[in-house]
Amino acid sequence: MCGIVGLWDSRGKRHIDGGVLVRMNESQHHRGPDETGTHVAPGIALGHKRLSIIDLKTGQQPLFNEDHSVVIVFNGEIYNYRELIPELTALGHTFRTRSDTEVIVHAWEQWGEACVDRLRGMFAFALWDERQQTLFLARDRLGVKPLFYAQLPDGMWIFGSELKSLLRHGGLKRDLDVQAIEEYFALGYIPEPRTIYTSARKLPPGHTLLLRRGQPAREPRQYWDVRFTGANTISEADAQAELVARIQESVRLRMISEVPLGAFLSGGVDSSAVVAMMAGQSSEPVNTCSISFDDPAYDETRYAQQVADRYRTRHFVEQVATDDFDLVDTLAELYDEPYADSSAVPTYRVCQLARRHVTVALSGDGSDENLGGYRRHMYHLGEERLRSILPLGVRRPLFGTLGRWYPKADRAPRFLRAKSTFQALSRTSVEAYFHSVSIFRDDMRASLYSPEFKRRLAGYRAAEVFERHARAAQTDDPLSLVQYIDLQTYLVGDINTKVDRASMAHALEVREPLMDHPLVEWLATLPAGMKIRGTEGKWVLKKAMEPHLPHNIMYRRKMGFAVPVERWFRGPLRERVQAAVMDGELAHTGFFDRAYLKQLVEHHASGRRDYSGPLWSLLMFEAFLRRVHTADAGSTPTTAANEPPALVRVA
Structure with a gap:
């Protein structure tokens, strides 16, 4: 795992100040403290901060091809690089290293823009081809690794792994994007492709950006998308067996490392499944890391210990006070733009713990999005059954009125908390799902903003993000539709962002076997009934893991990685939040x-x-x-x- 930065002159070969490149590069020192590399030539400058994982001796970057006409800076891991090396060698390419980085260079020479189709892994890279006068930026299919970029008014392009590297350039305007602010207060993060600044963008997952000197800038090109078909006719028994085999393969690929490796172990089904598959393929005890809380309501370590004992892992546990709220300013600086998932606090701490023992950690992220694991998925399906009974023209006035007048009852039993349900039933499926995940819901944001801010918004609604993705989903299945939206929004903007920044703050590489794109594509073919069965989410995964994990690990109520924010704001943080x-x-x-x-x-x-x-x-x-x-x-x-x-x- 690493950090990359760069500058490119789209109009010519003007001199680039190496000091600016160094300043941008050093802003990401935490992403790669092992080595620093730069390349500066007329019109192009690339910088790299390296966290050494594979090919420790010869994998330095920027990395060139044989005649130095192609150069790359790369962040991530290509898990199938060992298969690609002999294929590219047979096609006439000569390798000087054993690194996955060099595979990308030769893949570009061989297949051009289509090289990304051959790569299996998590990645963000920038490649300069001197002969073609072409800059090629690419990001992995599921957005595990980030990539920010901006075109400056003078024709210079700047890019980097984190927004802070662009800010350190000195020429990026800091005009806040009002539409990004609207999206943030609805969702708690700013979804791709926006950033908090109008002048900068995120390259979306599964996209590339090809820029040629002297030619008009292209828009990013999508090279991958997932299609939820639900058309797989496989039997349940065979689906369970194939799922285990696919997870085993994905875990095996992510255990390739020349540095200490381990896993996060929360005690939930996802991380426990990953640890079980690791233990079955390791001759040594697996290193596992857990965070405990001093409040039993938030502590899952007893479940993590069960799995650690079953697989005899080398288990590390660290207790965190539930009043661990001193990280607010640290997190703000770490994320570079507004980010409101409070589980960033324990995520930061578990990455801090893991880095004391390993350099690479496997996680269970991605399972909920791919297998219908969130409670909101089940609630949405229940609401969909009700929405299908009455047409929207009847539901909108009827339930809209009930939603406005029914009292808000946060502390009442769920069956009495009907206000949100009435509001959801008065909406379309996409509007209702957006409503269910919003932090500030539509009526709250209408009250939150000043008249001047509303004027600047000019009617823009954050729900348009979900509507845009819904149009691209190509499915009418209720579960598949919201899964697709989650993969394009929440997984990338919230989960992957949280883990990337928290892990990189401690120079820790995190790998996500449940986000292996062939696995994701296969899961998208399974019918919804294999994912949610009654009130049980991730049904096929839990059935598949029954021989490998204790029953109470899989079938207990999902806790999540939470902190007691509600109590903080009535107690120790009351004055701070008021101020x-x-x-x-x-x-x-x-x-x-x-x-x-x-x-x-x-x-x-x-x-x-x-x-x-x-x-x-x-x-x-x-x-x-x-x-x-x-x-x-x-x-x-x-x-x-x-x-x-x-x-x-x-x-």
Whole structure:
């Protein structure tokens, strides 16, 4: 795992200041503390920070082909590189290293843009071909590895693994994107391709960007997508056996390493399945890492210990106080843009623990999205059955009225918390699913924003993100539709972002065997009934794992990786969140209705409502403004030379 940066002149071969490249590169030192490499030539500059995992002696980057006409900087792992080396050698290519990086160079020479179709793994890379005067950027199919880029007004392109590397360039305008802000307060993250700044973009998963000097810039090209067909007629027994075999193969590929390797073990079915498959293919005890909490309501270590004992792993556990909220500012700086998943706190800590013992860790991420593992998937299917009874023209006025007038009952038994259900039934399937995952729901965001901010939004709604992906899903199956949306949004923007930044903060490589793209493609062919059976999600995985894992591991209620934010905001963080929301940077943006902000704080503190999610998102947005956006804005011009500097500018 590494960090990459670069600059490219689209208009000619102007001199590039090597000092700027170094500044951008060093901003990502945490991603690769083992080695640093740069390449500067007229019109092109590439930088690399290396975390050495494979081919420790000869895998340095930037890496060139034989005549130095092609050069690459690469972040990630190509798991099938050992199969590609003999194929490319037979085609006449000469290898000087044993690294997966060099495979990409020769694959580009052999297959051009189609080289990405041959790569199995997680990756983000930038490749410069001097002969073709071509810059080629690529990102893996499921967005495990990030890649940010921007075109500056002078024709220079800049790119990097993290947004902070672009900010360190000094020429990127910091105008905040109001549509990105709308998406953030709805979802808790900013989905691809937006960033918080209008001038920068994320390369979407499964996309490449090819740029040729002297030619107009292209739009990113999609080279991969998953199709949920549900058309596989395999028997349940055969599906279970094939699933085990596929996970075993995916785990085996991800155990290739020349440095210490282990796994996260939460005690849930996903990480436990990965550990079970690792133990079956390792001659040595598997290293496993777990975080315990001092509050039993959040602690799963007894389940993790069961799996560790069964497979005799070398198990490491560290206790974290549930009042571990001092990371707020650290997380804001780490994520570079607003990010509101509070499980980033324990994720940061478990990566910190793992790095003390291993350099590579396998995780169980990706299973819920691919196998219908979230409770919201089951609730959505139940609502869909009700929506199918009445047409939208009847449901919208009927349930819309009930949703407006039914009281909010956060603490009541679930069958009495009908307000959200009524609101969902008054919507289309996509609108309802968006509603179910929103932090600030539509009516709350309408109250949150100031009149001026609403004017700037000009009617834009974050739900358009889901609607755009729904149009591309090519399926009418209710479960498949929301799974596809999750893969394009939540998995990439929330889960993968969280794990990448938290792991790279500690120079730890995390590999996700349940996101192996051939496995994902195969799972998409299985009918919905193999994923959700009654009230049981991930049904086929649990049945397949019954010979390998204790029954109570698989069939207990899903806990998630949570922290007690609700209690924090009524106790130790009460004054902090009040100051941040009412008196901090938020108050000076002009984005928000201050009376509504005060209402959120007071109603939560009094216990009348649970606004922990909305308040956490506001706290993290304020921390972003304070620790990232304005912290070193002096190095990045955001206003015209004759204007006084502003705290916040929006496009």
